[in-house]
Amino acid sequence: MFKQWIPTSLLLITLCLLLMPLAGFSDYLIRLLAIIFLWVGKASCWNILSGMTGHIDFGAVGYYGIGSYTTALLMSKADVPFFFAILVSGLVSSLIALPIGLPTLRLKGAYFGIATLAFAEAMKQIVLEFDKTAGVRFFEGPHGITLPIGPRNEFFYYVGFGVMVVVMATAYGVRRSKLGYALRAIREAEQAAELAGVDTLRAKVKAYMISAFFLGLIGGIETYWLTYITPHMVFDVLITIQMVVMSLLGGMGTVFGPVMGASFLTILYEVLHRDFPYTYTILVGFIIVVVVLLMPKGIVGTLRKR
Amino acid sequence: MKESKVDTPILEGRSLTKYFGVLAAVHGVTFSVGKGEVLGMIGPNGAGKSTLFNILMGVYAPDEGEVVFRGRTISGLSPHKICRMGMAKTSQIVQPFKEMTALENVMVGGLHGKNLSLRDATQEAEKILEFVGLGAMKKAVSASITIPDRRRLELARALATGAEVILLDENMAGLNPTEVENGLRLLTEVRNQGKTLVVVEHIMRAVMEISDRILVLNYGEKIAEGTPDEIAHHQKVIEAYLGEKYASDR
Numbered sequence: 001m002f003k004q005w006i007p008t009s010l011l012l013i014t015l016c017l018l019l020m021p022l023a024g025f026s027d028y029l030i031r032l033l034a035i036i037f038l039w040v041g042k043a044s045c046w047n048i049l050s051g052m053t054g055h056i057d058f059g060a061v062g063y064y065g066i067g068s069y070t071t072a073l074l075m076s077k078a079d080v081p082f083f084f085a086i087l088v089s090g091l092v093s094s095l096i097a098l099p100i101g102l103p104t105l106r107l108k109g110a111y112f113g114i115a116t117l118a119f120a121e122a123m124k125q126i127v128l129e130f131d132k133t134a135g136v137r138f139f140e141g142p143h144g145i146t147l148p149i150g151p152r153n154e155f156f157y158y159v160g161f162g163v164m165v166v167v168m169a170t171a172y173g174v175r176r177s178k179l180g181y182a183l184r185a186i187r188e189a190e191q192a193a194e195l196a197g198v199d200t201l202r203a204k205v206k207a208y209m210i211s212a213f214f215l216g217l218i219g220g221i222e223t224y225w226l227t228y229i230t231p232h233m234v235f236d237v238l239i240t241i242q243m244v245v246m247s248l249l250g251g252m253g254t255v256f257g258p259v260m261g262a263s264f265l266t267i268l269y270e271v272l273h274r275d276f277p278y279t280y281t282i283l284v285g286f287i288i289v290v291v292v293l294l295m296p297k298g299i300v301g302t303l304r305k306r
Numbered sequence: 307m308k309e310s311k312v313d314t315p316i317l318e319g320r321s322l323t324k325y326f327g328v329l330a331a332v333h334g335v336t337f338s339v340g341k342g343e344v345l346g347m348i349g350p351n352g353a354g355k356s357t358l359f360n361i362l363m364g365v366y367a368p369d370e371g372e373v374v375f376r377g378r379t380i381s382g383l384s385p386h387k388i389c390r391m392g393m394a395k396t397s398q399i400v401q402p403f404k405e406m407t408a409l410e411n412v413m414v415g416g417l418h419g420k421n422l423s424l425r426d427a428t429q430e431a432e433k434i435l436e437f438v439g440l441g442a443m444k445k446a447v448s449a450s451i452t453i454p455d456r457r458r459l460e461l462a463r464a465l466a467t468g469a470e471v472i473l474l475d476e477n478m479a480g481l482n483p484t485e486v487e488n489g490l491r492l493l494t495e496v497r498n499q500g501k502t503l504v505v506v507e508h509i510m511r512a513v514m515e516i517s518d519r520i521l522v523l524n525y526g527e528k529i530a531e532g533t534p535d536e537i538a539h540h541q542k543v544i545e546a547y548l549g550e551k552y553a554s555d556r
Contacts, residue, residue: 178417178424181406185414188403195363195397197389197419197467 017161021154031153034225036266037160041218042239043246043258044167048174049211050244051253053204054187055105059116060215061240062100062123063093067216068223068234069127072145073138075224082150086220093216094209101208105201108190117237124235144230147223156225163221167214172255174210183207187253249291251298260299316341316376316502317393317471322361323370324354331357333526334371339471344493344503346517346534348510350547354526355506356398359473362504363395364388375471389419394469396460398476398506402448408435408459409444412466419467431466438462438492454485461492471502478509486512510552514538522547 021030042064050057067089074080074088104115127139139145150156174180182203185193194200223229242265250261268287272280295302315338324332332354339345347355360366362373364385373381380388394415403411409431416427435441438458443451448459457477464472478489486509493516497503507513513520514534522530522537524546530537537543544550 176424181410181414181417184406184410185403188405189401191365191385192397192401192403192463193414193418194385195365195389195395196415196463197386197394198414199384199386199418 014165018158021157027153030157032266032270034153034157034160036263037157037164038218038222039242039246039262039266040259041160041164041167042215043243043250043262044164044171044255045211045214045218046240046243047247047253047258048167048171048214049204049207051247051257052175052180052183052187053207054252055204056109056113056244057116057208057211058113058237058240058244059118059120060211060243061235061237062116062120063097063212063215064219064222064239065120065123065127065231065235066093066096067219068229069139069145069219070216071220071223072147072229075147076145082224086217086224089220090213090217093219094213097209097212098205101205102201105204105208117240120235120237120240124231127231127235139231142230142232144228144233147227147229149227150224156221159221163214163218168255168259170210170214174207175255179203179206184253245288247298249288249298251300251302251304254298254300254304257298257300264299314341315339315374317362317504318374319358319362319371320374321371322358322368322373324357324361324366325369330526332361332368332523335523335526335528336371337521337528337531339502339504341470341502342497342500343518344497344505344516346513346520347504347506347523348508348513348520348537348547349523352525353523355523356475357526358523359395359475359504359506362473363393386418389467389469390421392468392470393473394419394464394467394471395473396457396464396475396477398479400453400456400460402451402456402459404447404449406448407444408440408446408448408451408462411448411459412462415463415466416468419469427466431462434462434465437465437495439488454481457481457489458492461496465496469501471504472496473504473506475506476508477505478507478512481509490516510548 020033046057046060049055070089070092071085074085075082100119104112107115128141130139131137131141182193182198185196185198186200186203190200219234223234246261246265247258248261249264250259251257268284272283276283318338320336322332322335323330335358349355357366361368364380364383368381372379375391375393380391403414412431412434413427416422416430417424422430432444435444438461440455440458440462443455448456451459461477478486481489490512493503505513505516517534519532520534520537521528522543529542529546530540532540
């Protein structure tokens with residue numbers, strides 16, 4: 001019934017969002033929206049692999065961090081222009097995802113989760129300790145890297161918006177492609193998928209590399225925005241957990257789930273943090289539990305059922 | 307005539323053995339299936355029938371022996387490769403892709419088993435669903451489909467892969483007599499398309515009716531092989547599986 005209105009309303013929302021920075025809204029709001037866009041992007045990346053295949057990736061931040069460091073190194077040490085640097089960051093993340101994905105994506109359930117978590121933690125340790133161990137100055141260890149000062153928030157608003165749209169379009173395209181059928185079949189019954197001719201490992205590795213590419217890209221964008229990164233910041237396991245929670249809240253495996261989840265959670269954090277600065281995490285946790293109990297399929301998944 | 311079919315086997319198992327720990331689930335089983343033939347496989351629970359199927363499909367690698375499909379050794383290959391070569395299996399415990407519609411379930415077989423484009427896979431899946439009698443259900447999410455229909459859906463998915471040899475692992479388990487009748491009719495139609503079938507089944511009437519030859523497994527070993535009539539009167543088979551009553555009733 002509402003289906004015919006979806007393209008029109010999407011177009012309208014896009015137009016509104018594109019014009020927003022020009023309409024004189026506060027810098028705070030622009031910043032908040034940009035943060036939401038980038039979270040939607042990250043949660044969507046996580047959703048492309050984990051939401052569609054059911055393999056819960058606890059190491060997604062690894063690729064975000066790799067992208068962050070690639071951009072930081074390229075921009076601070078080689079004066080590479082921003083857009084080129086983030087593209088390389090995406091490629092580097094995606095290439096690293098290949099040798100990591102090939103062995104880990106054979107694992108099932110919790111074992112995959114543990115292996116990916118270990119990967120992300122290992123990446124953090126490598127970046128932290130590499131310089132001391134090798135006796136060089138490259139990653140700068142715990143001191144972190146400072147980047148050239150970036151442009152204003154509007155710039156990141158548009159870049160974030162663009163990336164969000166591209167990631168969502170990719171998720172949409174993947175879902176409707178042959179690969180999407182393979183991934184969904186894997187989620188429902190992996191062995192049956194394999195018996196029906198699906199090269200399950202290859203399909204998963206493809207999705208993993210796509211996901212890693214965009215995570216690396218977004219890592220690069222946020223790094224330039226922050227202008228200063230340390231391993232503890234960009235390899236923080238909490239970033240992965242946010243992606244997981246946002247996707248779960250919004251609806252695993254759906255294209256618009258991460259949009260809902262990321263917007264809801266980011267705004268919830270903002271509002272509660274303002275009013276309850278000391279207890280807001282408890283409140284957020286409580287609300288998440290309630291939402292998950294009431295909507296086990298996530299916001300989008302539950303709305304769709306009705 | 308039945309002998310001549312075996313002269314050009316499409317699928318062969320050569321002294322297949324698979325251990326689970328110290329237990330030989332399948333031990334030294336040799337058999338062959340001719341093109342267009344229907345081979346029945348019977349035996350008590352735990353006789354190794356499903357394990358043998360899993361070896362044939364590449365789910366397990368055999369500890370000894372080899373599987374030869376169209377003259378090529380396929381043991382050691384992964385299931386999707388074997389599927390793409392032209393062999394598919396339906397599972398004893400039905401495994402539909404639950405959140406996907408019946409049509410999408412069958413499309414997966416066409417898209418990946420047969421490497422069709424999305425459009426071709428859709429058309430073909432619609433035809434196959436019509437053929438197995440699920441045409442009206444194509445938009446139904448497979449989690450909402452009844453068990454007998456899910457069994458048909460499994461068969462449809464296997465057909466969609468374009469397989470020439472289809473292994474049916476208790477595709478009629480849990481069906482009532484009318485449904486078994488319909489199931490047999492469907493399998494006969496599949497067979498008339500020139501497909502080769504290997505059928506594991508506990509419903510004796512069904513196996514006896516559809517099979518050209520029957521192979522009997524007990525404790526992982528082949529204890530008999532022959533036409534349905536020979537098997538029904540085979541002393542070892544009666545002792546291990548059928549029971550005296552079945553033989554005397556026949």
